[in-house]
Amino acid sequence: MLLYLKGAPALDNTLEDLESKSANVREIEAFVEKIMSAKKETSNPEINKLSASRQTHRHTRPCYKGGSARQVRQYLDTNTDAIVGSSTTFSDFLGVFGATEDDYILAVCSTLRNSKVLLAREPRDLLTNNYNPRILELMGSNCDLQFVVSAYACCAYTVDYINKNDKGMSDHLKSVLHQSLSNNESVRQVLASIALAFYNRSEISAQEVAYNLLQLRIVESNLSTIFVASSPPDTRQRLRKSKLELQELVPDSEDI
Template sequence: MILEPFSDDEKFTKKEREEISKNRQNVIEELGKISKDTDNSLTFEEFLEHVNINEGEYIKMIRSKLKKAKVFLKRAPNEIRINAYNSMIMSLHRANMDIQFILDPYSCLMYCVDYINKSENGMSKLLREALNELKKGNSTVKERLRVIANKILNSSEISAQEAVYHIL
């Protein structure tokens, strides 16, 4: 389900805002309790009944805090601490995944740029340190390459394949 923030035309009275805030606090507390109980198997509908709100009030509560449109997946209440996933992809992929739904071109661009640059954080400083170490001693080209490769492998948050690509 894609939810959007309320428009400027949709105003709430003070009483409505207080009710939404009270509902939100109650839902957060109950979800906190449920997430710690791994044996809990409440469905979403049972959870709404448990906290005495209907689906419309729940959606209103979520929309009141949104700044931009966002995708929400229907999940069991005890799955709130699990990253977004698609059960079909999960069964085929059989590995860790972090699916992020992107609804506008700017967010897509920012996600791609952040992903590309994530492994480069601190890489310049790391290479400067490695070069300073290499300048101090007399070492062969092979030893120098090994020093740089080890620096990158031991200090980077990238896969071995990405590290090899950077080294080459």
């Protein structure tokens, strides 16, 4: 669901004056703090109940992609229950790793490629998705609000989400792989099993089916591309010559 609020501030990347940039950021911060929250406990019992039952994040496989901040992630996964139910402060949390607030901010920035708004929260609010108390109370369903910084990124995310299919594909392929390995299949057989499972499980939209049946191009471009191997010559991957060409070479030839 996309929410448009009239008069909401927007990040202005065209500003060059430092004071103007700071004022723009402060305006966004004040707006976000007013409409968004990540607190697990509030003065409203109904919100607390919904926050516990609807807003608590539960890890799935994509959460573990990448190896950055592995030490912090392991600590949080191991001590989640203790942290959420305690009065641990942010300073106490930093002390566990011997880090300063500047170190923390630098670590967070190192994982970002574009501007993003992150809510400040205490350790006890760990794994609580962003929400608006009023919207959460009205809808009674999970919320994960994000402030839109880039209109293009928002459009791209929306399109990707709409076109998202093959739900559960990774779990299905993983089970097929385990089954193939337990049957002591060869590498070729394993690959064939995974390919067949992927083909039979894949889902495509009705529009894509129509394009395929009518043999229409799904993508049009007036630009052509050519692959240029940029790795060192001694590590580049090459294709061997055809069987006929190999037969015409001398037995000790290295030009294959």
